[in-house]
Amino acid sequence: MDRATREFAERHFRGLQGRLPSGVCSTPERADFIEKPDSLSYADFFKGYLLPNLPCVFSSAFTEGWGSRRHWVTPSGKPNFDFLLQKYGDMVVPVANCGVQEYNSNPKEHMPLRDYISYWKEYIQENYSSPRGCLYLKDWHLCRDSSAEDVYTLPVYFSSDWLNEYWDTLNVDDYRFIYMGPAGTWSPFHADIFRSFSWSVNICGRKKWLLFPPGQEEALRDCHGSLPYDVTSPSLLDTRLYPMHMCCKPPLEIIQEAGEMVFVPSGWHHQVHNLEDTISINHNWVNGCNLAAMWRFLQQELRAVQQEIHEWRDTMPDWHHHCQVIMKSCSGINYEEFYHFLKIITERRLLTLAEKVDMRKMESASGAGPGPQQAAFDISRIAEVLALMTANPDFQRVDTSAFSLQPSDLLRQLEEAVSASVSL
Ligand SMILES: O=C(O)CCC(=O)C(=O)O
Ligand SMILES: [Fe+2]
Numbered sequence: 001m002d003r004a005t006r007e008f009a010e011r012h013f014r015g016l017q018g019r020l021p022s023g024v025c026s027t028p029e030r031a032d033f034i035e036k037p038d039s040l041s042y043a044d045f046f047k048g049y050l051l052p053n054l055p056c057v058f059s060s061a062f063t064e065g066w067g068s069r070r071h072w073v074t075p076s077g078k079p080n081f082d083f084l085l086q087k088y089g090d091m092v093v094p095v096a097n098c099g100v101q102e103y104n105s106n107p108k109e110h111m112p113l114r115d116y117i118s119y120w121k122e123y124i125q126e127n128y129s130s131p132r133g134c135l136y137l138k139d140w141h142l143c144r145d146s147s148a149e150d151v152y153t154l155p156v157y158f159s160s161d162w163l164n165e166y167w168d169t170l171n172v173d174d175y176r177f178i179y180m181g182p183a184g185t186w187s188p189f190h191a192d193i194f195r196s197f198s199w200s201v202n203i204c205g206r207k208k209w210l211l212f213p214p215g216q217e218e219a220l221r222d223c224h225g226s227l228p229y230d231v232t233s234p235s236l237l238d239t240r241l242y243p244m245h246m247c248c249k250p251p252l253e254i255i256q257e258a259g260e261m262v263f264v265p266s267g268w269h270h271q272v273h274n275l276e277d278t279i280s281i282n283h284n285w286v287n288g289c290n291l292a293a294m295w296r297f298l299q300q301e302l303r304a305v306q307q308e309i310h311e312w313r314d315t316m317p318d319w320h321h322h323c324q325v326i327m328k329s330c331s332g333i334n335y336e337e338f339y340h341f342l343k344i345i346t347e348r349r350l351l352t353l354a355e356k357v358d359m360r361k362m363e364s365a366s367g368a369g370p371g372p373q374q375a376a377f378d379i380s381r382i383a384e385v386l387a388l389m390t391a392n393p394d395f396q397r398v399d400t401s402a403f404s405l406q407p408s409d410l411l412r413q414l415e416e417a418v419s420a421s422v423s424l
Contacts, residue, residue: 001374003424005043009289009377012051018292018384025053025213027249031262032056045157050197050289053265055211055252058155060259063201067150069259072279073204077258079180079279081117089114093140098185099133104229105188106136113137116180123182124277136185136274140178148176152281155261158199160374161285165348166341175284186273188229191217194333195293196284198264202256205278210251214267219248231271266290288381295385298338301331302394320397335395339403342382342389343410349375349382350417353424376421383414 001009032049034040034056040048049056063069071087074080093113096106116137123130142148154161167173175196183205191214192198200207210231212220220228222242228235231251236242255275256262264270266289286294305323306313313319328334333341352375389395390407400406 001046001371001377002043003373005046006373006377008047009051010380013381013384018388025215027213027216027252028054029252031211031252031254034058035061037062040157042156042159049263049265050157053214053267053289055254055265055268056263057254057256058157058261058263060257062155062261063152063259066152066201066203068152068203068279068281071150073258077204079120079204079277081121085114085117088142088146089117091140091142091145093137096136096138097133098136098181101188101229104190104227108138120180120182120277128182128184134182134184136179136181136187138177138179138181138187140180141174141176142178143176144174152201154283155199157263158197158283158285160287160378161283162291162341162345162378163194163196163284163286166344169344169348177282177284178279179282180279181274181277183274183276183278185278187271189220189227189231189269189271191267191269192264192284194284194286194331195267195290195297196286197266197290198282198284199261200256200264200280200282201261202258203279203281204258205274205276205280206258207256207262207278207280208273208275209254209256209262209264210271211254211264212248212251212269214269216248216251217269219244220269227269266293288378291381291385292388295338295388298327298331298333298335299392299394302327302335305330320394321399323394324398335389335398339389339395339398339400339407342386343405345378346382346410346414349378350413353379353417353421372421372424376418376424379414379417379421383411383418386411386414 032054036059040058045056048054071083072080089112091113092110093116094108094110095116096108098106100107116135119130119132119135123135142151163175167175175193179200212231217227220231220236220242221244222228223240228242236245239245254262302323305326309316309319309323309326316322324334324336328337353372386407390411395407
């Protein structure tokens with residue numbers, strides 16, 4: 001990131017004064033299509049899509065050199081089952097049954113990739129049908145479970161990714177996924193975990209995306225306040241069931257071809273259909289641009305838990321602590337872990353700023369990507385969100401006595417770093 005982009009970004013967030021961009025943003029007619037890799041710099045992407053939280057599609061030229069596009073695909077553009085079997089056949093993968101609705105998702109089982117590929121081949125032979133239903137391999141953590149070298153290279157636009165940076169330091173998990181499935185497999189209506197961004201590349205095949213800007217989902221709630229499982233279901237036209245549906249604008253539709261890369265902004269609800277036999281790679285990611293959205297989401301998650309067990313509030317000692325425990329098991333994160341996440345990212349950015357002279361050389365050499373200006377921007381975003389957090393009564397109830405660094409001390413360090421980086 002260059003200095004001008006950082007100033008632009010900091011002005012953008014100062015203008016919001018701690019609020020998220022308000023209300024429903026209107027649905028764009030179409031998503032921008034970026035044809036040539038050298039026509040869009042990191043700063044262009046940052047200012048044009050990440051900050052305004054707008055989707056875009058990158059052409060297949062951006063992923064031309066990826067090993068997966070060479071090895072995982074046959075010359076006719078179909079999944080290369082032989083290669084995948086030989087390389088990954090023994091690995092155990094998660095598989096969802098698209099034909100069975102369980103709440104707003106699908107039941108999942110685990111099986112060796114070998115068995116999933118046998119199923120897939122049979123499914124094709126039987127004209128895309130099977131007594132086992134329509135099975136979709138989803139959320140396979142290939143990078144966590146094996147070396148994914150030669151599979152793909154992280155595009156620079158998506159390199160400020162604190163979620164994966166944080167989980168990599170803990171060495172237990174990641175938010176890097178492989179999806180594969182026959183034509184007809186699909187992902188039900190959802191917004192991504194923690195209000196993260198996602199990017200998704202088709203290694204082969206085609207997808208149809210239906211995207212709704214943040215806030216539009218309110219018009220898609222049913223008479224009980226629940227979001228739909230399938231936004232294409234005719235039941236949405238029943239005004240008794242979906243009383244606000246007529247206020248909902250049609251979604252932004254994207255047809256994503258082989259090799260193309262879709263950027264999904266934070267908090268945009270979406271539903272995704274594989275139009276052909278498709279393999280895709282995606283990451284979920286959070287950074288300074290959607291950190292406040294993540295914090296707001298965590299507060300909503302806690303509120304939902306509190307509502308669920310409110311009747312025990314007066315009789316249960318440690319009720320607030322129990323809410324945090326339940327939140328961690330339902331949402332994968334609670335306030336303590338979110339604080340730890342902010343602390344780890346802060347420490348890494350303070351290191352970058354301490355080494356800024358070397359980093360500045362690096363930045364100018366590569367011409368893009370994170371460096372001291374990005375670190376300074378990150379620090380300013382964490383400072384803003386941590387200030388909100390330390391003022392939050394539920395966070396104030398978290399027992400921080402065993403924390404290696406008290407939140408007030410971290411906030412002071414951040415504020416000092418923000419002041420020192422003004423002249424950077
Ligand atoms: O490709 C799919 O089925 C779902 C992908 C998705 O939801 C995402 O990348 O956020
Ligand atoms: Fe998603």
